Amino acid sequence: MWDESLIKKMQKTIRGGVFFNAPMSQHTSLHIGGPADALVFPQDQRDLETLVDMARQWAVPYLIMGKGTNLLVRDRGLRQLVVNLSSGFNQIFARGERIRVGAGTLLTEMIGFAMEGELSGLAPLYGIPGTVGGGLAMNAGAWGSEVKERIGSITVMNGEGRTRKVSREDLVFDYRELRLPEGTIIVEGTFLMERQKKEKIEEEITSYQQRRRETQPLDFPSAGSIFKNPPGASAGRIIEELGLKGKRVGGAEVSTIHGNFIINTGDATASHVLELIHLIQTRVLQEKGITLEPEIRIVGE
Numbered sequence: 541m542w543d544e545s546l547i548k549k550m551q552k553t554i555r556g557g558v559f560f561n562a563p564m565s566q567h568t569s570l571h572i573g574g575p576a577d578a579l580v581f582p583q584d585q586r587d588l589e590t591l592v593d594m595a596r597q598w599a600v601p602y603l604i605m606g607k608g609t610n611l612l613v614r615d616r617g618l619r620q621l622v623v624n625l626s627s628g629f630n631q632i633f634a635r636g637e638r639i640r641v642g643a644g645t646l647l648t649e650m651i652g653f654a655m656e657g658e659l660s661g662l663a664p665l666y667g668i669p670g671t672v673g674g675g676l677a678m679n680a681g682a683w684g685s686e687v688k689e690r691i692g693s694i695t696v697m698n699g700e701g702r703t704r705k706v707s708r709e710d711l712v713f714d715y716r717e718l719r720l721p722e723g724t725i726i727v728e729g730t731f732l733m734e735r736q737k738k739e740k741i742e743e744e745i746t747s748y749q750q751r752r753r754e755t756q757p758l759d760f761p762s763a764g765s766i767f768k769n770p771p772g773a774s775a776g777r778i779i780e781e782l783g784l785k786g787k788r789v790g791g792a793e794v795s796t797i798h799g800n801f802i803i804n805t806g807d808a809t810a811s812h813v814l815e816l817i818h819l820i821q822t823r824v825l826q827e828k829g830i831t832l833e834p835e836i837r838i839v840g841e
């Protein structure tokens with residue numbers, strides 16, 4: 541699929557970083573994943589348009605990622621063009637109570653920026669390690685708040701490289717999901733915040749951070765919650781009730797702190813994590829009659 545001319549063209553025309561055979565373990569929070577055929581960090585919209593155009597011309601499928609904090613890449617990697625938006629697309633502007641922010645900006649950075657300007661709204665989400673684009677794509681949430689509550693509009697690029705703005709009324713959010721047509725790339729979001737004293741926001745952020753530290757295993761690589769919560773129940777609690785905390789497959793372990801986290805204790809592979817996921821799903825189905833659906837995105841070969 542990747543002949544010399546495509547590689548050369550990419551290196552010549554893309555201004556951001558272009559890497560071939562790039563180990564995804566270096567680009568995911570789980571520190572797991574085989575190589576991507578090509579991993580590209582577009583610097584700006586022009587780079588992204590060029591990439592989308594190349595992918596179309598060469599009939600190469602692309603995968604869009606941010607910080608890789610909700611992503612499990614299988615051990616043999618990705619026969620795809622992986623487009624990582626986490627190093628470009630990080631502009632932030634505030635106008636009145638609106639914040640316009642690039643998809644590659646960290647959610648936490650955006651919330652911190654808002655706080656400096658005495659704008660509040662997403663404090664519970666502070667500490668989520670992903671990007672704004674990732675947070676929008678999966679309607680990230682914590683402590684009863686979700687990204688969707690503050691969204692004004694998003695700017696998206698389609699598979700033809702054309703961008704358009706989609707306003708809040710036309711966006712369909714679900715639990716951990718924003719419904720968008722296949723191939724849609726989120727490049728920017730506008731959030732509607734509200735005025736609040738900086739000290740008040742700081743206090744709020746600190747208390748959520750503390751709760752996060754007390755209830756989640758932050759000292760080991762993970763991808764956050766592994767499963768979606770089933771309606772009316774908590775995946776973490778169910779896993780705990782079945783005595784599965786501390787269960788290990790290879791280097792993957794069900795966190796002893798939070799049952800819905802799988803941590804990489806050092807040498808975990810994607811196969812270990814997938815085997816552990818399967819084991820949990822089987823036990824939960826057998827003993828509780830509940831199907832646990834992964835919340836993380838599982839990709840690759």
Ligand code: EPU
Pocket residue numbers: 681682683684755763764765766767768769774775776777780797798799800835
């Ligand atoms: N619980 C247990 N045992 C456990 C874990 C949790 O009994 O091992 C209980 C807790 O005591 C609590 C309930 O289950 O009563 C819910 O737990 P928690 O407050 O930790 O929230 P969660 O539903 O497990 C969700 C999000 C998290 C987010 C937290 C905090 C999902 C899938 N996960 O977890 O998001 O940080 O709420 O609001 O909705 C993520 O999306 O990656 C993520 C970490």
